Amino acid sequence: SYDVTQPPSVSVSPGQTASITCSGDNLGDKFVAWYQQKPGQSPVLVIYKDNKRPSGIPERFSGSNSGNTATLTISETQPVDEAEFYCQAWDSSIVILGGGTKLTVL
Amino acid sequence: EMNLVESGGGLVQPRRSLRLSCSVSGFTFGDYAMSWFRQAPGQGLQWVALITNRAYGATTQYAASVRGRFTISRDDSRSIVYLQMSSLKTEDTAVYFCSRAVSEYGDSWYFDLWGRGALVTVTS
Numbered sequence: 352s353y354d355v356t357q358p359p360s361v362s363v364s365p366g367q368t369a370s371i372t373c374s375g376d377n378l379g380d381k382f383v384a385w386y387q388q389k390p391g392q393s394p395v396l397v398i399y400k401d402n403k404r405p406s407g408i409p410e411r412f413s414g415s416n417s418g419n420t421a422t423l424t425i426s427e428t429q430p431v432d433e434a435e436f437y438c439q440a441w442d443s444s445i446v447i448l449g450g451g452t453k454l455t456v457l
Numbered sequence: 458e459m460n461l462v463e464s465g466g467g468l469v470q471p472r473r474s475l476r477l478s479c480s481v482s483g484f485t486f487g488d489y490a491m492s493w494f495r496q497a498p499g500q501g502l503q504w505v506a507l508i509t510n511r512a513y514g515a516t517t518q519y520a521a522s523v524r525g526r527f528t529i530s531r532d533d534s535r536s537i538v539y540l541q542m543s544s545l546k547t548e549d550t551a552v553y554f555c556s557r558a559v560s561e562y563g564d565s566w567y568f569d570l571w572g573r574g575a576l577v578t579v580t581s
Contacts, residue, residue, distance in 0.1 A: 352521075381565065382565040382567070384567035384568070386502070386568075388502070393554055393571040393572065393573055393574060394494075394502060394554070394556075394568075394571050395571070396567065396568060396569045399559070399567040399569070400565075400567070405569060435501075437501065437502050439567065439568070441564060441565045441566055444518050444564075445504075445518065445520070446492070446504035446507065446518075446520075446566065447504075448501070448502050448503065448504055449501075450501050451501040451502065
Protein backbone atom coordinates (compact mmCIF):
# COMPACT_ATOMS: atom_id res chain seq x y z
CA SER A 352 0.00 0.00 0.00
CA TYR A 353 1.06 3.56 -0.63
CA ASP A 354 2.32 5.61 2.30
CA VAL A 355 3.37 9.21 2.84
CA THR A 356 5.65 10.40 5.62
CA GLN A 357 5.65 13.70 7.49
CA PRO A 358 8.04 14.90 10.20
CA PRO A 359 6.32 14.72 13.60
CA SER A 360 7.18 18.30 14.46
CA VAL A 361 8.48 21.55 13.01
CA SER A 362 9.38 24.65 14.98
CA VAL A 363 9.60 28.20 13.65
CA SER A 364 10.05 31.67 15.06
CA PRO A 365 7.33 34.25 14.45
CA GLY A 366 7.85 36.05 11.16
CA GLN A 367 10.04 33.31 9.74
CA THR A 368 9.22 30.73 7.06
CA ALA A 369 8.05 27.25 8.00
CA SER A 370 8.35 24.30 5.63
CA ILE A 371 6.51 21.03 6.24
CA THR A 372 7.34 18.11 3.99
CA CYS A 373 5.37 15.08 2.87
CA SER A 374 7.32 12.26 1.23
CA GLY A 375 6.21 9.29 -0.84
CA ASP A 376 7.31 7.31 -3.88
CA ASN A 377 6.79 9.50 -6.95
CA LEU A 378 4.45 11.70 -4.94
CA GLY A 379 4.95 14.36 -7.59
CA ASP A 380 2.79 12.26 -9.91
CA LYS A 381 -0.19 12.72 -7.61
CA PHE A 382 -2.14 15.73 -6.46
CA VAL A 383 -1.53 16.65 -2.81
CA ALA A 384 -3.77 18.56 -0.42
CA TRP A 385 -2.91 20.00 2.99
CA TYR A 386 -5.14 20.44 6.02
CA GLN A 387 -4.65 22.51 9.16
CA GLN A 388 -6.21 21.32 12.40
CA LYS A 389 -6.14 23.24 15.65
CA PRO A 390 -6.88 21.49 18.96
CA GLY A 391 -10.57 20.69 19.38
CA GLN A 392 -11.43 21.86 15.88
CA SER A 393 -12.20 20.28 12.53
CA PRO A 394 -9.58 20.17 9.79
CA VAL A 395 -9.43 23.08 7.35
CA LEU A 396 -8.26 22.72 3.76
CA VAL A 397 -5.36 25.13 3.16
CA ILE A 398 -3.88 23.82 -0.12
CA TYR A 399 -5.34 21.56 -2.83
CA LYS A 400 -4.05 20.25 -6.15
CA ASP A 401 -0.47 20.78 -4.92
CA ASN A 402 -0.47 24.59 -4.88
CA LYS A 403 -4.02 25.96 -5.08
CA ARG A 404 -5.26 28.01 -2.16
CA PRO A 405 -8.99 27.99 -1.22
CA SER A 406 -10.69 31.30 -0.78
CA GLY A 407 -10.13 32.71 2.67
CA ILE A 408 -6.74 31.08 3.15
CA PRO A 409 -3.99 33.67 3.61
CA GLU A 410 -1.48 34.12 0.80
CA ARG A 411 1.35 33.19 3.16
CA PHE A 412 0.30 29.54 2.70
CA SER A 413 1.76 27.96 -0.43
CA GLY A 414 2.47 24.47 -1.70
CA SER A 415 4.69 22.61 -4.12
CA ASN A 416 5.05 19.01 -5.20
CA SER A 417 7.84 17.43 -7.22
CA GLY A 418 9.71 14.17 -7.30
CA ASN A 419 9.10 12.34 -4.05
CA THR A 420 8.29 15.35 -1.88
CA ALA A 421 5.43 17.78 -1.43
CA THR A 422 6.05 20.86 0.68
CA LEU A 423 3.72 23.21 2.52
CA THR A 424 5.37 26.57 3.07
CA ILE A 425 4.09 29.17 5.48
CA SER A 426 5.83 32.51 5.10
CA GLU A 427 5.84 35.17 7.78
CA THR A 428 4.52 32.60 10.22
CA GLN A 429 2.23 33.91 12.93
CA PRO A 430 1.38 32.44 16.35
CA VAL A 431 -2.15 31.79 15.04
CA ASP A 432 -0.64 29.33 12.52
CA GLU A 433 0.34 26.92 15.30
CA ALA A 434 -1.53 23.69 14.55
CA GLU A 435 -1.28 20.14 13.28
CA PHE A 436 -0.89 19.84 9.51
CA TYR A 437 -1.78 16.79 7.41
CA CYS A 438 -0.89 16.04 3.80
CA GLN A 439 -3.28 13.97 1.72
CA ALA A 440 -3.11 12.20 -1.62
CA TRP A 441 -5.19 9.65 -3.52
CA ASP A 442 -3.86 6.30 -4.69
CA SER A 443 -5.61 3.20 -6.00
CA SER A 444 -9.02 4.51 -4.97
CA ILE A 445 -7.86 5.10 -1.41
CA VAL A 446 -7.33 8.33 0.51
CA ILE A 447 -3.76 8.50 1.78
CA LEU A 448 -3.06 10.68 4.82
CA GLY A 449 0.22 11.60 6.39
CA GLY A 450 0.66 11.12 10.12
CA GLY A 451 0.58 14.84 10.77
CA THR A 452 3.15 17.50 11.66
CA LYS A 453 2.85 19.63 14.75
CA LEU A 454 3.87 23.19 13.88
CA THR A 455 5.09 25.14 16.88
CA VAL A 456 5.57 28.88 16.59
CA LEU A 457 7.92 30.07 19.31
CA GLU B 458 -23.91 29.21 4.64
CA MET B 459 -22.63 25.72 3.91
CA ASN B 460 -22.97 23.37 6.83
CA LEU B 461 -22.30 19.73 7.68
CA VAL B 462 -23.69 18.43 10.96
CA GLU B 463 -22.93 14.96 12.27
CA SER B 464 -25.24 13.13 14.66
CA GLY B 465 -25.76 9.68 16.09
CA GLY B 466 -22.59 9.35 18.11
CA GLY B 467 -22.49 7.96 21.62
CA LEU B 468 -21.53 5.06 23.80
CA VAL B 469 -21.80 1.56 22.35
CA GLN B 470 -20.64 -1.89 23.41
CA PRO B 471 -18.14 -3.93 21.39
CA ARG B 472 -19.65 -6.04 18.61
CA ARG B 473 -22.73 -3.82 18.49
CA SER B 474 -23.81 -1.43 15.71
CA LEU B 475 -24.28 2.30 15.39
CA ARG B 476 -25.34 4.59 12.56
CA LEU B 477 -23.95 8.08 12.09
CA SER B 478 -25.72 10.71 10.02
CA CYS B 479 -24.37 13.86 8.43
CA SER B 480 -26.94 16.46 7.41
CA VAL B 481 -25.87 18.91 4.78
CA SER B 482 -27.15 22.38 3.93
CA GLY B 483 -26.09 25.38 1.87
CA PHE B 484 -25.02 23.56 -1.30
CA THR B 485 -26.46 21.07 -3.78
CA PHE B 486 -25.77 17.79 -2.01
CA GLY B 487 -26.31 15.64 -5.09
CA ASP B 488 -23.48 17.36 -6.94
CA TYR B 489 -20.81 16.17 -4.52
CA ALA B 490 -19.11 13.08 -3.23
CA MET B 491 -19.00 12.76 0.54
CA SER B 492 -16.59 11.12 2.92
CA TRP B 493 -16.09 10.10 6.53
CA PHE B 494 -12.89 10.49 8.53
CA ARG B 495 -12.13 9.70 12.14
CA GLN B 496 -9.65 10.74 14.79
CA ALA B 497 -8.94 8.60 17.83
CA PRO B 498 -8.15 10.50 21.04
CA GLY B 499 -4.72 12.13 20.72
CA GLN B 500 -4.12 10.54 17.33
CA GLY B 501 -3.95 11.66 13.72
CA LEU B 502 -6.66 11.83 11.12
CA GLN B 503 -7.73 8.59 9.48
CA TRP B 504 -9.86 8.28 6.35
CA VAL B 505 -12.80 5.88 6.70
CA ALA B 506 -15.00 5.85 3.60
CA LEU B 507 -16.10 7.79 0.52
CA ILE B 508 -19.19 7.73 -1.65
CA THR B 509 -19.29 9.45 -5.01
CA ASN B 510 -22.31 11.27 -6.30
CA ARG B 511 -24.80 9.84 -8.76
CA ALA B 512 -22.87 11.21 -11.73
CA TYR B 513 -20.05 8.84 -10.80
CA GLY B 514 -22.36 5.98 -9.95
CA ALA B 515 -22.55 6.54 -6.18
CA THR B 516 -19.61 4.18 -5.86
CA THR B 517 -18.09 3.52 -2.45
CA GLN B 518 -14.53 3.09 -1.18
CA TYR B 519 -13.36 2.04 2.27
CA ALA B 520 -10.24 1.98 4.36
CA ALA B 521 -8.96 -1.54 4.93
CA SER B 522 -9.55 -1.25 8.68
CA VAL B 523 -13.32 -0.87 8.26
CA ARG B 524 -14.05 -2.68 4.99
CA GLY B 525 -16.73 -5.30 5.54
CA ARG B 526 -17.87 -3.74 8.83
CA PHE B 527 -18.81 -0.18 7.86
CA THR B 528 -21.17 0.95 5.09
CA ILE B 529 -21.41 4.46 3.70
CA SER B 530 -24.62 5.50 1.96
CA ARG B 531 -26.43 8.65 0.93
CA ASP B 532 -29.96 9.96 0.63
CA ASP B 533 -29.91 12.74 -1.94
CA SER B 534 -33.57 13.58 -1.31
CA ARG B 535 -32.76 14.44 2.30
CA SER B 536 -29.16 15.67 1.82
CA ILE B 537 -27.82 13.15 4.32
CA VAL B 538 -24.84 10.84 4.23
CA TYR B 539 -24.75 7.88 6.59
CA LEU B 540 -22.10 5.67 8.11
CA GLN B 541 -23.47 2.35 9.31
CA MET B 542 -20.95 0.80 11.67
CA SER B 543 -21.23 -2.85 12.63
CA SER B 544 -19.14 -5.27 14.68
CA LEU B 545 -17.64 -2.32 16.48
CA LYS B 546 -14.31 -2.67 18.24
CA THR B 547 -12.76 -0.62 21.02
CA GLU B 548 -10.25 0.68 18.49
CA ASP B 549 -13.12 2.31 16.55
CA THR B 550 -13.42 4.84 19.37
CA ALA B 551 -12.91 8.23 17.76
CA VAL B 552 -14.43 11.51 16.69
CA TYR B 553 -16.02 10.91 13.29
CA PHE B 554 -16.03 13.79 10.80
CA CYS B 555 -18.01 14.00 7.60
CA SER B 556 -16.60 16.05 4.75
CA ARG B 557 -17.39 17.17 1.24
CA ALA B 558 -15.18 15.64 -1.44
CA VAL B 559 -14.11 17.48 -4.57
CA SER B 560 -12.51 16.16 -7.73
CA GLU B 561 -12.32 17.20 -11.36
CA TYR B 562 -12.47 13.75 -12.92
CA GLY B 563 -13.73 11.40 -10.23
CA ASP B 564 -10.34 10.71 -8.74
CA SER B 565 -7.68 12.65 -6.82
CA TRP B 566 -10.27 13.70 -4.29
CA TYR B 567 -9.68 16.42 -1.74
CA PHE B 568 -11.96 17.59 1.07
CA ASP B 569 -13.00 21.21 1.28
CA LEU B 570 -15.75 21.30 3.91
CA TRP B 571 -15.86 19.50 7.24
CA GLY B 572 -18.38 18.98 10.00
CA ARG B 573 -17.57 19.44 13.68
CA GLY B 574 -17.55 15.72 14.35
CA ALA B 575 -19.41 13.19 16.46
CA LEU B 576 -17.79 11.17 19.24
CA VAL B 577 -18.19 7.41 19.16
CA THR B 578 -17.00 5.53 22.22
CA VAL B 579 -16.87 1.75 22.04
CA THR B 580 -16.59 0.28 25.50
CA SER B 581 -17.99 -2.56 27.56
